[in-house]
Amino acid sequence: MGLVTRILLLVAIALLAFFWIRKMLRAGDPSEKNPAQPAQPDQVGDRPQDLIACHHCGLHFPQADAFLKDGRTYCCDDHAKAGPKTNN
């Protein structure tokens, strides 16, 4: 076996190992499990939750905890019943 052949074989093995390790690393990456969602690393973490304001007291809270009434959002049921402060 010539020296050039040996070097080429070593390079081929190194490349195979490189791609195999990269494939293994990708398989363990949880971000690769959601290919439907495009990766947006700049935006992830900036807004973990959408904060909205209560129309009665102005308190900011997660949208998931909102009380809806007449298309407006409130922090609690009491404020939803009281309505927007500006109209009172």
Ligand SMILES: [Zn+2]
């Ligand atoms: Zn409120």
